[in-house]
Amino acid sequence: MAEGTTLNTNILSVISDTQKKVNFSGSILIKDEHHILAESSYGYANRADQIKNSLATRYGIASGCKLFTAIAICQLVEAGVLSFETRLKECLDIDFPHFDETITVHHLLTHTAGIPDYFDEEVMDDFEELWTKTPMYKIRNLEEFLPFFQYEPMKYKVEEQFHYNNAGYILLGLIIEQTTQLSFHTYVEKEILHKAHMTSSGYFELDALPNHTALGYIDFPDDKWKTNIYSLPAKGGADGGAFVTVCDMNRLWNSLLNHQLLSKKYTTRLLTPHTETNNENSFYGYGVWIEKRERAIFKYHIMGYDPGVSFHSAFYPKSAVTAVICSNKSRGAFHIMNAVEEEMFSSY
Numbered sequence: 001m002a003e004g005t006t007l008n009t010n011i012l013s014v015i016s017d018t019q020k021k022v023n024f025s026g027s028i029l030i031k032d033e034h035h036i037l038a039e040s041s042y043g044y045a046n047r048a049d050q051i052k053n054s055l056a057t058r059y060g061i062a063s064g065c066k067l068f069t070a071i072a073i074c075q076l077v078e079a080g081v082l083s084f085e086t087r088l089k090e091c092l093d094i095d096f097p098h099f100d101e102t103i104t105v106h107h108l109l110t111h112t113a114g115i116p117d118y119f120d121e122e123v124m125d126d127f128e129e130l131w132t133k134t135p136m137y138k139i140r141n142l143e144e145f146l147p148f149f150q151y152e153p154m155k156y157k158v159e160e161q162f163h164y165n166n167a168g169y170i171l172l173g174l175i176i177e178q179t180t181q182l183s184f185h186t187y188v189e190k191e192i193l194h195k196a197h198m199t200s201s202g203y204f205e206l207d208a209l210p211n212h213t214a215l216g217y218i219d220f221p222d223d224k225w226k227t228n229i230y231s232l233p234a235k236g237g238a239d240g241g242a243f244v245t246v247c248d249m250n251r252l253w254n255s256l257l258n259h260q261l262l263s264k265k266y267t268t269r270l271l272t273p274h275t276e277t278n279n280e281n282s283f284y285g286y287g288v289w290i291e292k293r294e295r296a297i298f299k300y301h302i303m304g305y306d307p308g309v310s311f312h313s314a315f316y317p318k319s320a321v322t323a324v325i326c327s328n329k330s331r332g333a334f335h336i337m338n339a340v341e342e343e344m345f346s347s348y
Contacts (some may be wrong), residue, residue, distance in 0.1 A: 007039075008037045008048050012038050013343075014340060018335055018336050018339040021335070022331065022332050024333075024336055025041055025217070026096055026214075026218055026325065026326045026333065027053055027055055028040050028325050029246035029250055029324045031250060031321070031342065032320055037321070041057065045057050045215065046215055047225070053328070055246060056212050057245065058162050058212055059326035061326065062304025062305055063166070065241070065242035065251075067287040067288055068192055069238045069287035070287025072176070072187060072192060074266045076179055077105075078266045081179055088104065088108070088113075091175050094146070094150070100114065100262060102112075103115065107173070108168040109172065110153060111163055112160075112162055112163070113155055113159050114159070115149070116152035116154065116167065117149060117155070117165045118148030118149045133169055137207065142174050142184055145167070150254070169287075170238055173239070189201070189202060190244075198251055198252060201248040203241060203242050212288055214328035215227045215228075215233075215328060216233065217308050217330075218329075218330055229307030241306075245296065249313050249326070250322050250324055253313070253315050268303045268324075269284040271288065288300050290301070296318070297317055300316075302314075308327075308330055311325065312325045312333040321344070325337050
């Protein structure tokens with residue numbers, strides 16, 4: 001992508017107005033094929049020391065990095081060491097006594113395996129409930145998530161319905177580890193982040209964050225706040241928890257869409273609408289949400305929400321626009337994304 005700056009004053013105005021309404025804290029980058037249309041940062045990466053957010057700030061993106069896991073699986077399929085039809089029991093030497101033996105890699109990628117989740121977003125509101133028995137500071141490797149769901153019964157029959165599932169992506173991460181004999185984090189850093197030139201991104205431990213990393217903030221109605229260090233696993237896994245800059249996330253979209261991470265065949269497979277979700281005109285590929293308008297693809301997008309984290313990013317194929325919105329608060333990214341879309345794509 002040729003670098004240039006043609007800031008769109010209408011978009012900047014919409015962003016500024018929305019930021020004031022929701023007190024957005026974070027960074028925003030919107031680009032087309034050749035130009036930066038909008039870039040801005042608000043709020044503090046560290047409130048106590050009043051260190052401001054900037055385009056160089058690293059933000060947690062929660063489930064936004066399920067896309068990393070899906071790309072990694074597709075790389076292994078492309079290399080011929082795995083297939084989308086490979087059954088879970090054939091590629092992971094771990095006992096799941098109550099899981100259906102027909103579950104495949106494809107089912108896990110598309111949230112149609114029917115397995116139980118360790119954090120079921122349909123019935124649980126408070127992520128911190130998970131840590132009453134197992135302290136979050138002990139969760140630093142994928143295996144440490146297993147006790148939360150390994151011996152639970154199936155929630156649905158295989159392919160019965162789309163059920164967004166974090167545990168399924170933990171299993172995909174474990175499959176990557178067993179197949180490559182590398183830790184999940186090492187594989188992703190080597191085969192995805194490095195290849196996409198995402199030099200500021202990674203899976204960092206909450207109690208050992210590198211410089212330029214935003215602390216996640218949880219706000220309370222009385223204007224008090226706390227950080228999210230006791231709300232999340234100490235280190236993210238295959239279902240979420242990486243840190244990125246807005247510029248690095250833009251590089252990921254560029255690398256993916258230009259077939260630098262996967263061949264055209266497997267990029268297309270990843271971006272195929274494999275299953276309908278629970279929302280109208282919404283589909284899921286591999287690690288990516290897909291929205292259609294008038295039967296055509298309107299956007300490929302990823303999102304993530306955790307205590308102290310809100311994240312949205314999308315690629316709009318008709319206009320070749322990429323948007324990245326990272327926030328170190330529990331809400332705000334959706335509001336910015338929605339306002340930008342209304343300004344830029346109201347005629348779609």
